[in-house]
Amino acid sequence: MTDSVSGGRGLFGVSGSGDTSGFGGLVRRTRVPASLGRPVGVEEFDEVLDGLAEALSGGERTEDEVEPAFASFDEVIERIVVDRGELTLHVKPEAIADVCRTLRDDEGLRYELCSSVSGVDYPAQDRRLHAVYHLTSMTYRRRIRLECAVSAEDPHLPSVTEVYPTADWQERETYDMFGIVFDGHPNLTRILMPDDWEGHPQRKDYPLGGVPVEYKGAEIPPPDQRRAYK
Amino acid sequence: MxxxxxxxxxxxxxxxxxxxxxxxxxxxxxxxxxxxxxxxIVVNMGPQHPSTHGVLRLVLELEGETVTEARTVIGYLHTGIEKNLEFRTWTQGTTFVTRMDYLAPIFNETAYCLAVEKLLGITEDIPERATTIRVLMMELNRISSHLVWLATTGMELGALSMMIYGFREREFVLDIFELISGLRMNMAYVRPGGVAQDVPPEAIKKIRELLDFMPKRIKEYEDLLSGQPIWLQRTQGVAVLDVTGCLSLGITGPVLRSAGLAWDLRKTQPYCGYETYEFDVPTQPEADVYARYLVRINEMRESLKIIEQALDRLKPGPVIVADKKIAWPAQLAVGLDGMGNSLNHVAKIMGQSMESLIHHFKLVTEGFRVPAGQVYIPVEGPRGELGAHVVSDGGTRPYRVHYREPSFVNLQAIPAMAEGGLLADVIAGGASLDPVMGGCDR
Structure with missing residues (x-):
């Protein structure tokens, strides 16, 4: 149920000098939850997935339709991940607003509240910038996570502010921190950083900054330059 | 001319x-x-303005006394807490998140720790006493946070005495926090795996004292405000936001409940065993500032009920998870400046056991690894849904932590509440959201 990706080498993050720790050859593997096919085997999640597939393929199926029209579901959902009791759908970026609208409006889904929009940066991936949406269904007391991956070169995806007005500031923050551009947002400007700020601070290649501190004669480097276990 | x-x-x-x-x-x-x-007339209110709760800036366009357009500007208190977390160990993370919403530190810590515990897969292993203490601390914190709201809002709307009384009782709650954790605020008391140390008997005594006098004090606040003509005129029918408006703008917490929807995560998606406590979710139908005042007043009463139940079920036992690879040395001595060293622990690692010293060194410098994955943990903060989205890449530090801050989301309601109303009502409406800029800007 897991995919393995390399988590890097060594233990101390040493580079550029000889390995004196003896851990330089250590290859760390990170296990990440694998993508599942439908049905995922959890009743609650299958209900949501079936409901979404049905809604996306255009409403109720008639009796004589043996093969359900899931084409449209497979077109917009790239991966399904169930991990630690939480359902994550990786959605094609261009479809995010439509998927959100379906999740909000369909009677069997009713995700009325968009709890959170934020981002995560995975520099090792081609489409490194992930926009993450947490939706809440108050009717069914369920939660779902949607994830959209875009590349840093073309970080565009549709804004969901038309569907969830509350996403306004949260998309602005995601733009501010990650540089993800939400097309169709009414006022996509920086929100936490000053307007003339350069760069997007939450990206992994953006340094933390800081100054060395002298304490009892010894100089302690800023947190991002300290030697640390990886 | x-x-x-x-x-x-x-x-x-x-x-x-x-x-x-x-x-x-x-x-x-x-x-x-x-x-x-x-x-x-374009009036710039803030970021330095006594009634903007910190460093909130409002740009108001006025026609006479009527606000035609309101723009909210935030970011003045952005301190990069989320970024900083990525450079510390998982346990050090609590020290940072506690400083986000500084009026609700226990909630920040609990959301973060519940998330880390879920990632570690040790949710079931948290000792019952630790969970009960968390509930106890959260509800005390909810009271202290609502008291600050009552105090500052009272002050802003002309009820200056309310300010003095509100802060007086809040100080009592903070004294309890100090007895338990050594610090009044930003305690970093809740840790992944449990809590930093046990509740001392003196604190229990003091909490009982609070339970004893607080209902009378809450009654006094109501006597002071509820029938007061100025208070009524400043709050009733002001800054109305109905359920539809709340949901589309993502508003949760007392503001949503003041519009009549009994959505409280402690009831609807319980955590920390809230489903086993007996309490009600106060609501009001009016959706105005006065309704929010009543909801908060009644929530304090409900919190007192929960605290009493939590005290009764506080059975002796460990307060941190048994797994020594995760649990930091608990039972630290409380000094004048917060939590200090555990003298027994220091004696052991320095004098008796080499293995313990190695283990201590590894745990404190390297920390523990958290299996890769991501979780989202929402808790019902004093201001609404406080969600911690925590991502791990399998390392010893958080890969990404994002807080869904109710202050941040709720502030989006200011234009909806202020536009078309009077300038003076901007203050009442904004205050009724109870924004804390430390949480909003993080």
Whole structure:
């Protein structure tokens, strides 16, 4: 149920000098939850997935339709991940607003509240910038996570502010921190950083900054330059 | 003023009217111009303004006393807490998240720790006493946070005595926090795996004292405000936001409940065993500032109920998870400046056991690894849904932590509440959201 990706080498993050720790050859593997096919085997999640597939393929199926029209579901959902009791759908970026609208409006889904929009940066991936949406269904007391991956070169995806007005500031923050551009947002400007700020601070290649501190004669480097276990 | 004036001819420019004054009295010249006519006034309120709860800036466009447009500007207290977390160990993370919403530190810590525990897969292993203490601390914190709201809002709307009384009782709650954790605020008390140390007997005594006098004090606040004509006029029918408005803007917490929807995560998606406590979710139908006041007052009463139940079920036992690879040394001595060292622990690692010293060193410098994955943990903070989205890449530090801060989301309601209303009601409406800028800007 897991995919393995390399988590890097060594233990101390040493580079550029000889390995004196003896851990330089250590290859760390990170296990990440694998993508599942439908049905995922959890009743609650299958209900949501079936409901979404049905809604996306255009409403109720008639009796004589043996093969359900899931084409449209497979077109917009790239991966399904169930991990630690939480359902994550990786959605094609261009479809995010439509998927959100379906999740909000369909009677069997009713995700009325968009709890959170934020981002995560995975520099090792081609489409490194992930926009993450947490939706809440108050009717069914369920939660779902949607994830959209875009590349840093073309970080565009549709804004969901038309569907969830509350996403306004949260998309602005995601733009501010990650540089993800939400097309169709009414006022996509920086929100936490000053307007003339350069760069997007939450990206992994953006340094933390800081100054060395002298304490009892010894100089302690800023947190991002300290030697640390990886 | 019409016609040509030899003393002060005027002409229209792109910048507005320009007078060329060659003689005469300045007052005569300008008296002909109606200052109100066709004039929009843009008022900048904040970021340094006593009634903006910190460093919130409002740009208000006024026509007379009526607000035609309100723009909220935030970011003045952005301290990069989320970024900083990525450079510390998982346990050190609590020290940072506790400083986000500084009026609700226990909630920040609990959301973060519940998330880390879920990632570690040890949710079931958290000792019952630790969970009960968390509930106890959260509800005490909810009372202290609502008291600050009551105090500051009272002050802003002209009820200055309320400010003094509110802070007086809040100080008592903070004294309890100090007894338990060594610190009044930003305690970093809740840790992944449990809590930093046990509740001392003196604190239990003091909490009982609070339970004893607090209902009377809450009654006093109500006597002071509820029938007060000025308070009623400043709050009733002001800054109305109905359920539809709340949901589309993502507003949760007391503001949503003041619109009549009994959505409280402690009831609807329980955590920390809240489903086993007996309490009600106060709601009001009016959706105005007064309704929010009543909801908060009643929530304090409900919190007292929960605290009493939590005290009764506080059975002796460990307060941190048994797994020594995760649990930091608990039972630290409380000094004048917060939590200090555990003398027994220091004696053991320095004098008796080499293995313990190695283990201690590894745990404190390297920390523990958290299996890769991501979780989202929402808790019901004093201001609404406080969600911690925590991502791990399998390392010893958080890969990404994002807080869904109710202050941040709720502040989006200010234009909806303020536009079309009076300037004075902007204060009442904004205050009724109870924004804390430390949480909003993080």
């Amino acid at each position: 019409t016609g040509y004036d030899t003393y002060a001819p005027e002409r229209e420019t792109t910048q507005g009217k320009v007078f060329t004054v060659t003689g005469g009295d300045w007052n005569d010249v300008v008296s002909g111009v109606d200052p109100i006519h066709d004039e929009r």
